[in-house]
Amino acid sequence: MTRRAIICDVIRQLLPSGAAACHALRLRGLRAYPQAFNSSFEQESDKPLESSAQRLAPDGGRPHDFFPGAFVGTDLCGMVGLQGRYRPKERHNASVVGMFVAPEVAGRGVGKALLQELIARARILPELVQLDPTVTAGNGPAQTLYANPGFVEVGRLQRAIRVGNAYFAKVHMALQLR
Numbered sequence: 001m002t003r004r005a006i007i008c009d010v011i012r013q014l015l016p017s018g019a020a021a022c023h024a025l026r027l028r029g030l031r032a033y034p035q036a037f038n039s040s041f042e043q044e045s046d047k048p049l050e051s052s053a054q055r056l057a058p059d060g061g062r063p064h065d066f067f068p069g070a071f072v073g074t075d076l077c078g079m080v081g082l083q084g085r086y087r088p089k090e091r092h093n094a095s096v097v098g099m100f101v102a103p104e105v106a107g108r109g110v111g112k113a114l115l116q117e118l119i120a121r122a123r124i125l126p127e128l129v130q131l132d133p134t135v136t137a138g139n140g141p142a143q144t145l146y147a148n149p150g151f152v153e154v155g156r157l158q159r160a161i162r163v164g165n166a167y168f169a170k171v172h173m174a175l176q177l178r
Helices: 016-032 041-045 049-056 110-123 140-147
Strands: 010-013 068-072 075-084 093-101 134-136 152-163 166-176
Touching: 010 110, 016 041, 016 049, 016 068, 016 075, 016 093, 068 110, 075 110, 093 110, 093 140, 110 140, 134 140, 134 152, 140 166
Parallel strands: none
Antiparallel strands: 010 068, 068 075, 075 093, 134 166, 152 166
């Protein structure tokens, strides 16, 4: 069996200057896989580009929030985010959000590379102890992506989201950083 090489050239933090590309890729994912995300295409497409720029802006008051992006040349082909919780009792947790890899590069290690970068950056943040993504039940590739570096299922929420008339459960996962 021949392994396909990772196809992205670089993974780097997304910044406000890349808001348009980030927004476009996010909308692409929301449209193609509405059951995979808690946000909807309609909700996100109505937001001004400035909201994407604000989300990507580094903020010293929110040190656990960042978004790595994977690039082929100058084209954004994948992204994932970490979103901290900042109430004193929850500050040790952060949610993995918005993982999406463009279909044309799927299966080539881009998602794995993005997740490895996110985990590595999270591990150096002294207050973070745990990361917690949710995955739509039945999405085997996504569950495997998270399971490989050690995320474990900690529960399921039935009927967590509704797309049209269909309900989807969400698998809650967690990775202990220390």
